Amino acid sequence: MEARFFTELGYARDRNEDAGGVFINHTGQKMLVICDGMGGHNSGDIASQFVAARLKQHFESENLIEFPQAEDWLKRHIADINRELFDQAHRQDENKGMGTTLVAALLFDDHVVIANIGDSRSYLINEREMRQITIDHTFVQHLVMAGELTKEEAAAHPQRNIITKVMGTDRHVIPDIFTFSLRRYNYLLLSSDGLTDYAPEKPLHQLLMHDMPINDKGQALIDFALNSQVKDNVSFVLCELGGRY
Numbered sequence: 001m002e003a004r005f006f007t008e009l010g011y012a013r014d015r016n017e018d019a020g021g022v023f024i025n026h027t028g029q030k031m032l033v034i035c036d037g038m039g040g041h042n043s044g045d046i047a048s049q050f051v052a053a054r055l056k057q058h059f060e061s062e063n064l065i066e067f068p069q070a071e072d073w074l075k076r077h078i079a080d081i082n083r084e085l086f087d088q089a090h091r092q093d094e095n096k097g098m099g100t101t102l103v104a105a106l107l108f109d110d111h112v113v114i115a116n117i118g119d120s121r122s123y124l125i126n127e128r129e130m131r132q133i134t135i136d137h138t139f140v141q142h143l144v145m146a147g148e149l150t151k152e153e154a155a156a157h158p159q160r161n162i163i164t165k166v167m168g169t170d171r172h173v174i175p176d177i178f179t180f181s182l183r184r185y186n187y188l189l190l191s192s193d194g195l196t197d198y199a200p201e202k203p204l205h206q207l208l209m210h211d212m213p214i215n216d217k218g219q220a221l222i223d224f225a226l227n228s229q230v231k232d233n234v235s236f237v238l239c240e241l242g243g244r245y
Contacts, residue, residue, distance in 0.1 A: 001107060003032055003188075003239035006218040010194060010230050017044040018192050018235035019052040019100075027064040031055070032105040032237040034120050036192040038166060043098035047085060047168050051100050054081045070106050070113040071177050078102065078115055078167070078175050085168040099168035102175070103134060103190050107239070110182055115175035118166050121196055124180060125187040130205040133178050137165035161193075188239040194232035199225045214240050 003022045009015075017037030024030055035052045037044025058077045065073050089095045101118025114122050116134040119141075124131045135141060139162040143149040167173055182188070187208055195204075199221070207220050218238050225234045 001030060001239055001241060002214055003030060003237055004214055004218055005032075005235075005237050006222060007235040008222045008226065008233065010226070010233050012231040013233055015045055016233045016235075017048055018194070018233045019045075019048040020190070020235055020237060021052060021056060022237060022239075023056045023059045025059050025062040025065070029062075029064055030107045030239075031059045032107070032188070032190050032239060034101075034103050034190045034192055034235055034237055035167075036101040036118065036120050036194070036233070036235070038097075038099040038101075038163070043089075043095045044100065046095060047089075047098040047100040050085055050088070051081055051102055051167055054084065055104060065106065067108050067111060067113070070108075071179075074104060074106060074113065074115040074177065075175060078104070078117070079173065082167045082173045083171055086171045089168055097169065099166035101163070101192070102167055105188060105190055105237075105239075107182075107188075112180055112182055112188060114178045114180075116178065117173060117175045118163050119161075120190065120192050122178075123187075123189040123191075124182070124185040125189060125205065125208055126185045127209060130189075130201050130208070132201075133180055135176060137176075138163055182241050185241050188241060189236060191236035192233065194230055194234040195221065195225050195236055197232065198228045198230040208238075214238060 005021045020034040035048035037048035101120040103120040104115045106113045119136040119138050122134045
């Protein structure tokens with residue numbers, strides 16, 4: 001499984017508040033991570049970099065994490081890192097209120113286990129669909145789930161950027177956990193909202209289905225977002241899967 005991390009400052013920000021990467025432990029197992037520091041809050045870039053770096057440190061010190069232990073491993077380490085981030089924010093006035101989203105994917109041969117906090121997303125992609133497999137922790141997503149908004153209305157709602165759960169602002173946080181089979185998919189995509197808020201899923205799906213190396217696909221997604229007048233940082237991890245049927 002080849003995976004690459006891509007990030008772009010964009011046109012409207014003077015610093016990159018996104019962080020992430022592709023991390024590998026002692027047995028060659030991969031974990032993919034995207035963090036998006038809270039825009040408009042103090043030290044969003046510090047929060048995202050802290051969470052990504054601590055997850056990297058924890059994971060790279062591990063041997064093989066067995067599939068049945070994956071959910072517990074993610075919840076336990078995310079809870080510990082969240083407490084560290086919360087305590088750090090309250091020790092320094094300039095960092096008060098800092099927070100970050102997190103989407104982390106732990107890969108196995110035929111499955112993926114994903115932890116999600118906030119509105120960064122993960123998708124599984126094949127020729128037929130670009131399937132969002134995380135659920136945004138946002139005000140408008142609650143309205144969609146209650147049947148008060150359609151997905152299309154939520155995408156244009158003036159309060160679409162109100163996030164209801166992030167890392168760092170509360171001492172305790174529990175991620176959503178999703179487990180999916182990889183057998184029928186060609187790609188796994190983890191992204192900050194800088195990509196998905198400005199680049200519609202249909203053209204992204206079409207770009208990902210073009211026959212080109214993974215680095216070229218990633219650059220094509222960045223170029224598309226920039227051409228869509230993105231007003232945020234753009235970051236994502238793209239992982240090429242086997243796509244077995």
